[in-house]
């Protein structure tokens with residue numbers, strides 16, 4: 086992959102022309118925080134947008150911000166929090182760019198309230214490889230707005246973005262953790278909390294079997310009202326080298342899960358800074374190295390509400406009996422707020438995010454089994470967290486694909502897209 | 508956060524990666540910032556960024572530092588800005604050492620930009636600071652100016668000369684209020700080093716260097732390394748006997 090690193094907007098035109106002329110076309114990328122190959126372009130070319138990271142305007146009265154597409158959510162928080170604003174939607178890491186957040190139409194712990202990131206985007210500028218520049222807004226009738234939100238970078242290069250921020254009275258979060266002993270309790274806790282709390286999420290012990298199956302810890306939270314508006318500048322420890330492969334095995338994982346469940350497994354109320362609440366992994370630089378050199382697979386699915394409990398139970402049972410527990414297993418319900426993108430991942434239902442240490446064939450065969458459950462349930466997988474999704478499963482999960490493809494920029498492509506054989 | 512009387516800061520070479528990161532620190536303090544450089548369109552993008560980040564006011568000055576006449580141009584810029592508390596001299600070119608050996612005009616250009624013209628701007632700022640009796644001049648030097656190496660000694664010579672000049676200015680200021688500091692960064696990830704293999708413990712981000720520059724404008728000096736560990740590294744490198752140094756390959 087040939088990567089260009091522009092630092093100023095005037096450099097873009099030439100780079101887009103040059104990149105699109107080559108083999109396998111061009112892809113704009115952000116901070117490469119996607120796990121799979123949707124942010125890669127094989128032997129094609131790429132433009133790393135992270136150097137275009139300037140604000141264009143910030144209206145402190147309305148909370149409307151315009152910025153270059155490479156601005157990270159971390160930089161937005163640095164400016165927004167002291168002015169009394171927060172990101173309306175944020176993923177679990179703040180080191181992603183505006184362009185990347187749009188192209189994957191990312192979601193956060195408040196999906197049931199706020200929907201996806203794209204809903205807060207008023208407009209963006211899109212540079213296409215034919216040399217054209219367009220400002221595309223919510224009111225766009227052509228379909229290009231809906232195609233670009235969640236469009237995996239394939240409709241052109243997003244150069245600037247206008248985003249609505251959300252007013253806050255405090256940068257602290259009031260949270261409550263509630264342990265639950267089985268999956269059905271998760272669903273009742275989620276249903277009960279959605280009206281009262283902006284943020285909900287649950288950690289699941291994937292190794293628990295039998296009558297402990299689906300036990301976990303439910304967290305619900307809302308912004309505090311204490312008036313403190315402080316940007317967190319902490320950077321925590323980092324993992325300097327790849328951990329030996331034995332560190333995360335079934336024994337250590339089940340010991341960890343058991344301990345975690347016991348320690349965190351008491352109902353608790355706390356007031357914490359936004360940073361550890363939203364971005365726990367950002368505090369551990371290189372946390373992925375805990376998995377050792379063979380790395381890991383991410384797997385995130387969503388299944389519709391009617392079958393959510395049955396399908397999730399089936400998935401957890403499959404994982405537990407394969408003995409390949411996931412270190413970070415996160416369960417959350419997505420609300421009924423419609424996603425603005427044709428290929429947006431979030432839809433109403435329950436999402437389960439997992440990661441598995443890579444043990445080769447046995448891991449892949451477990452993922453195949455999970456695929457079957459998700460497909461049967463009428464669900465889909467998240468391309469941002471994928472390196473193996475079978476093309477047929479992608480097509481089945483994203484019925485709007487045929488509306489999407491006419492909006493693609495013929496000069497753009499990605500390794501993921503070629504793998505999907507579309 | 509706007510203070511009652513904001514600092515007035517003039518960035519000479521405002522498009523530089525290190526200067527941009529430094530200007531963001533000033534913007535967060537609510538400073539009035541002047542951006543001087545060759546490319547007005549780029550300076551305009553930087554100005555918008557700084558305004559959104561909290562700068563009280565940002566002015567743009569389109570100027571080529573090599574051809575402009577420093578004393579008059581500096582006075583004009585300060586007048587338009589409404590004051591000049593801190594002057595950050597950041598422009599420079601790395602140049603191509605091999606080309607500079609083949610073609611002496613290429614060598615002279617490196618010296619001209621990094622020393623001759625920069626010295627003029629530093630002296631002009633010094634006169635202005637002395638007259639007003641307060642403020643600071645921070646000049647970007649380089650660790651390359653601490654010992655001649657075959658890979659960049661023309662650039663290094665210009666930066667060495669600049670360091671002595673700034674030290675002298677600070678000496679001249681003693682007891683009169685103003686301060687002058689030469690900040691010597693190690694390799695930093697900016698446009699100047701595009702195409703080099705980056706990463707590893709010797710490389711710094713422009714933000715890390717900017718933090719040193721910003722602090723140097725308030726206290727310390729007159730010679731500051733950025734990041735600070737370069738003081739130790741360069742002390743050792745300067746102490747290596749030539750007989751050994753000449754056998755080393757870097």
Ligand SMILES: Cc1cc2nc3c(=O)[nH]c(=O)nc-3n(C[C@H](O)[C@H](O)[C@H](O)COP(=O)(O)OP(=O)(O)OC[C@H]3O[C@@H](n4cnc5c(N)ncnc54)[C@H](O)[C@@H]3O)c2cc1C
Pocket residue numbers: 112113114115116117118119120123124134154155175176177178180181182183184185186187188189190191192193236237238239241242243244366469
């Ligand atoms: C620890 C961690 C936690 C996460 N938690 C969540 C979560 O809770 N919810 C969630 O939704 N996601 C989550 N993610 C995934 C992450 O938010 C997305 O992958 C995000 O899109 C990454 O943004 P990026 O800037 O790194 O873009 P990249 O990963 O570099 O690129 C992502 C996509 O955006 C496209 N793109 C980037 N910039 C542009 C541009 N300027 N113009 C056009 N296309 C562009 C690329 O082509 C690619 O298709 C998490 C990731 C990590 C590492």
Ligand SMILES: NC(=O)c1ccc[n+]([C@@H]2O[C@H](COP(=O)([O-])OP(=O)(O)OC[C@H]3O[C@@H](n4cnc5c(N)ncnc54)[C@H](OP(=O)(O)O)[C@@H]3O)[C@@H](O)[C@H]2O)c1
Pocket residue numbers: 520521522523524525526544545546570571572573574596597598599600601620647648649650691692693694695696697698699700
């Ligand atoms: N990067 C490093 O590794 C490093 C290490 C040690 C020291 N330094 C020093 O630190 C300072 C800043 O470096 P940087 O890496 O931030 O630089 P940079 O990003 O490469 O920027 C250099 C700037 O100098 C400007 N410039 C050059 N000649 C000019 C002229 N005649 N008139 C007007 N502007 C001119 C350039 O403007 P244009 O865009 O118009 O060309 C550019 O904006 C320099 O003095 C450099 O020598 C850098």
